[in-house]
Amino acid sequence: MRFILLLVSIIWLTSCSSNQQKEDTYPIGQIITAKGEMLFWLYDETPRHKASFIRLAQENYWDTLTFNRVVEGFVIQGGCPDTPEGFSDSPYLIEPEFHDFIKHEYGALGAGRDENPGKLSAGCQLYVVHDREGIPRLDGDYMIFGKMIRGSSVLNAIARVQTDETDTPLSPVGMDVNVIYMTARQLELYGYFVKN
Numbered sequence: 001m002r003f004i005l006l007l008v009s010i011i012w013l014t015s016c017s018s019n020q021q022k023e024d025t026y027p028i029g030q031i032i033t034a035k036g037e038m039l040f041w042l043y044d045e046t047p048r049h050k051a052s053f054i055r056l057a058q059e060n061y062w063d064t065l066t067f068n069r070v071v072e073g074f075v076i077q078g079g080c081p082d083t084p085e086g087f088s089d090s091p092y093l094i095e096p097e098f099h100d101f102i103k104h105e106y107g108a109l110g111a112g113r114d115e116n117p118g119k120l121s122a123g124c125q126l127y128v129v130h131d132r133e134g135i136p137r138l139d140g141d142y143m144i145f146g147k148m149i150r151g152s153s154v155l156n157a158i159a160r161v162q163t164d165e166t167d168t169p170l171s172p173v174g175m176d177v178n179v180i181y182m183t184a185r186q187l188e189l190y191g192y193f194v195k196n
Contacts (some may be wrong), residue, residue, distance in 0.1 A: 049145035107148030114122030
């Protein structure tokens with residue numbers, strides 16, 4: 001009888017431990033605004049930009065900042081102020097990581113920069129492409145490091161806010177930027193399939 005109980009216990013423990021094996025999770029960029037939530041896949045092929053986004057999101061860097069440049073049919077851009085001298089208060093600059101297959105498509109997440117000759121991205125700046133046809137003239141010139149997997153209606157709503165002559169929204173559009181972790185199965189619900 002003891003042998004049978006021991007055998008049943010071993011089988012039960014083995015089954016529990018195999019069921020408790022955790023699925024892999026992936027860091028997903030999350031931007032919450034008064035207009036709703038946008039989610040972004042962050043490219044492994046742009047590790048410096050991906051790591052920078054994750055770091056600043058976890059430090060709540062953007063959470064007091066806004067989308068301060070909104071151009072319908074082009075981009076919505078936010079982060080530290082964009083001045084004639086360049087971006088002020090960027091914590092650091094990031095070396096470019098261009099790839100031919102990562103493009104300025106609708107919903108792409110990019111890193112802003114000033115006119116520096118090395119095409120270094122400002123850590124403080126991010127933008128989302130709103131042009132339905134994409135913006136191929138920016139490929140290989142400005143960095144894309146993610147792509148939208150949810151939130152096109154939010155992107156459209158922000159792109160249509162009223163702005164002044166400097167493309168600044170008349171009513172500030174705040175950002176709450178986070179990193180959340182999702183499994184491949186959760187991502188499939190949004191139509192994104194992780195490539196192994």
